[in-house]
Amino acid sequence: MEVRINNIRKEFDRFAALHDVSLDIASGELIALLGPSGSGKTTLLRLIAGLDFPTDGKIFFGEEDASHHSVQERHVGFVFQHYALFRHMTVAQNIGFGLKVRPSATRPPKAEIKKRVSDLLDMVQLSGLENRYPNQLSGGQRQRVALARAMAIEPRILLLDEPFGALDAKVRKELRRWLREFHDRTGHTTVFVTHDQEEALELADRVVVMSQGKIEQVGSADDVYDRPQSPFVFSFIGESSHLPVEVKDGAVLFQGEPIGLSEGENTTGDLFFRPEDVVLTDEQHALSGKVTACRRLAGTRIAEIDIANNGHAPFHVEVEVPLHAPIELGAETRFRPTRWKIFSK
């Protein structure tokens, strides 16, 4: 089922949580809504589910305008951040709940519900736990029960709110891989919310980067990492540093001096670059600053460099340096970005 979100706006007590958001989700796609807290990603997910209603704009499920449909009518599978399992029901009762509450005309007979529940338990690899209660399960198991429960109603789309947020790092990684396989097997259109960029980049077909109620960029992991389209995306995804620069006659000037980079149009703005896209250099036209700290990061080394700023607080940048490079604390170091982007102000 494809989902189209057209110019959605959502206000809570005159506070705008989403401004004019549009997004097309293809059938069978696995999409991540990524952003810091307060960016509106969970609000967007809840609007798609029908747990909240937009102030303005429309949501289409395929050709059907679902904007005014209730959560029941939308028929979506929603997995809550803290799972929201019914604590007084067993695993089997939890999973079968969506079938049990159907009106008698469409409710499957008891035996069939039982069969479906056991199939779903198989699918989420929890067979044998049907008579446990939620508080007798581990976090990862609860997560999978919540998923099975959402899948039991044969949802048109699957929505997950911070699906791995409450799990420890190891389980989180396992479940991430497992969810990807699960998605590939079932082929459901899936949207999940996360603030963990690693999760979003690894898991999703496309990542929707959000900030302050707006979509900043939509694209594959490569797109958002290698070709960030806004200062926010550049600094939110991965590591980066930025410096105020000016472009004049094709040359990039920092503090009025050329730094050996060239750019087309004259402008003033911020120069963004990633630590790994930097080379140390001896050339005259380059950035230079004092190394204030050096830290080892897995296979590489990161140097923290302060660039003097005419008596104001120095600019702070981070560059990756080869393990064997002679870096001394306090030494003046010259470097130049090899890949960068200037965002005009």
Place this chain on the structure above:
Amino acid sequence: MSDNRRTFRNPADEGFATKLVLVGLSLVFLAFFLFLPLVSVFVEAFREGWVTYEEALTEPDAWAAIQLTLTVAAIAVPLNLVFGLAAAWAIAKFEFKGKAFLITLIDLPFSISPVISGLVYVLLFGSGSLLGPFLKSYGIEILFAVPGIVLATVFVTFPFVARELIPLMQDQGTGDEEAALSLGASGWQTFWYVTLPNVKWGLLYGVLLCNARAMGEFGAVSVVSGRIRGLTNTMPLHVEILYNEYNMVAAFAVASLLALLALVTLALKTLLELRFGAGAAGGRH
């Protein structure tokens, strides 16, 4: 060397003497102010033997008082169960203006003297009021009749269920309800299968407390009842009348029933707490 031999003591622990004094003080206090009076109620009630005790309870006026008390509780408690559940649900699950005011309002019966609660109904339904004569013209008696007693009791016991449920429901949030709705459950199914089971022990606890108070209420009921023997006397009122007539044995016999009710309530409450932990007694006042 001697240092190594010192036994470890929890820093929050106290010495034996301190414990003895503290525990002793509480025990003496409890014995004097709670246990002794309670025992004396039963001793006094049975002073002239079982037969007199039984007669005191089966005597028509006493029997009428017992019946009236049970009737009032049987009406007031279910009403407050529904009201309390509805109020707690509204407060815990929805955002609306004036919520803080509603919470304060629910506490009102706790914060004002029961006598005033009774007087309010006298003012509302008394012969000098607007409503009283109007209802009377249709043959409906509120004051000095069972309806007035029920009203006063409902008012006084209103906070018990709501107060018990509000913190519990607020704590649980709306996640479970949203999950149920997203799975296709109707509002009613969600309430019946999800909300209610989640709060059932808290609810039971609130109902117990509410019932104890409904049967034991004196002040408010005393103002509106008119104390017509055999008609509008509840058990607490009947006890007072007997006492004023120096009929000690009968007074204490009826009182012992009320005391017994309190004991049963306490036992049930403890049982609930033991069985279901702190969750059952979520909201304390």
